[in-house]
Amino acid sequence: MKITTITILIAACACLGIWHSLRLLKQDRVGIASALTWSVMLLFIGLAALFPEAMDFFARLAMMENRMFFIIVIALLIIFAMLFYLMFKFEEMERRQARSIQTLAILQHQLDQLQGDQADPAADPEARARQSD
Amino acid sequence: MIPVYAVITAYNEAQNLGPVMERMAEVGRQWNPITTIVVDDGSSDDTVAVAREHGCLVAVHPVNLGQGYALLTGFKLALMYCPDDGYIVELDGDGQHDPIFIPRLVHHLAEQKVDIVVGSRILGSNYDDAPFFRRTMLPYYTKAINRITGYDLTDTMCGFRVFKAGSLRRMSAVLDRMLEPQYIAAEMFMRFSHAGLTISEAPIDLQDRTSGKSRKGFIRYGVGVLRAMFKAWLDQNYRRKK
Numbered sequence: 001m002k003i004t005t006i007t008i009l010i011a012a013c014a015c016l017g018i019w020h021s022l023r024l025l026k027q028d029r030v031g032i033a034s035a036l037t038w039s040v041m042l043l044f045i046g047l048a049a050l051f052p053e054a055m056d057f058f059a060r061l062a063m064m065e066n067r068m069f070f071i072i073v074i075a076l077l078i079i080f081a082m083l084f085y086l087m088f089k090f091e092e093m094e095r096r097q098a099r100s101i102q103t104l105a106i107l108q109h110q111l112d113q114l115q116g117d118q119a120d121p122a123a124d125p126e127a128r129a130r131q132s133d
Numbered sequence: 134m135i136p137v138y139a140v141i142t143a144y145n146e147a148q149n150l151g152p153v154m155e156r157m158a159e160v161g162r163q164w165n166p167i168t169t170i171v172v173d174d175g176s177s178d179d180t181v182a183v184a185r186e187h188g189c190l191v192a193v194h195p196v197n198l199g200q201g202y203a204l205l206t207g208f209k210l211a212l213m214y215c216p217d218d219g220y221i222v223e224l225d226g227d228g229q230h231d232p233i234f235i236p237r238l239v240h241h242l243a244e245q246k247v248d249i250v251v252g253s254r255i256l257g258s259n260y261d262d263a264p265f266f267r268r269t270m271l272p273y274y275t276k277a278i279n280r281i282t283g284y285d286l287t288d289t290m291c292g293f294r295v296f297k298a299g300s301l302r303r304m305s306a307v308l309d310r311m312l313e314p315q316y317i318a319a320e321m322f323m324r325f326s327h328a329g330l331t332i333s334e335a336p337i338d339l340q341d342r343t344s345g346k347s348r349k350g351f352i353r354y355g356v357g358v359l360r361a362m363f364k365a366w367l368d369q370n371y372r373r374k375k
Contacts (some may be wrong), residue, residue, distance in 0.1 A: 102194070102198075105192040106191055106209055108193065
């Protein structure tokens, strides 16, 4: 373990991040899965900063010779996984929002009908005549 | 009298909608009354006012969701009013689809005893005047969709269609599950063929827009159609059964 200013800074940031995600969990602002994911990731970053040699072990496990290469690959994998997750989540939210707007439009139409703002030409001969004219 | 409901989706089509509604009224007088449902997709102009002025049933999306979602809203509304033995017509509000073809499409559907009739621009008399990209790419898309669905159509991308209301009602749950309503045509054909619905087509002539420009980029639209087809295929073949 070789302590430098930057390792202390990274470890401190990781600790702060873990503390923040646990605080958010306590305040019920994030789910347990999300808080755990972030905590584990930050813990991994903190440990990697404090014990860079440990990364050699993981790099060898992943059959990579270079520690830096291993860290870059892991970081890229995490970013891609998050991007995919966000994309699917975003699409799902967009779809839900669209369905809500559709329901709102239909309910508003029914309300208008009830209030007599519009007349159903199928039911109201006067409106049908107006449309045919 | 046949119950016929026309669904028109409109986004800033105040200028085009009036002439379309006048043509619709003319067809209604000469053939059979048509109840028109206009779905305004978050327009900032007077589209809603024009539609109400012509006695249409109107549904308004407070924000722009795209033509596909607007169409689905229109179908839902039409199914609320139209009995199973009626017909639901889908057409554009920009004046490119002349309501004069509605009787032809409806009669064709009744004669052929199918569930859906699609207007074919390729079989129409003025297809040679179509834009270059449409003439080049449309046959490829159509071929791909025919291959997947088993249908034998010449134009799958035309938005002028007539549905038997009962058949569309049977597909309500499927319509609710559309993954890419923005590119509804491809996905709709795939899901309808999966459900065993029958489709035929009849020639229509495409008119020029009364005013304004289409917002559909042909390449972007094409990529979207391919994406929609892929998603629908995945969903149909690998979706977990609930």
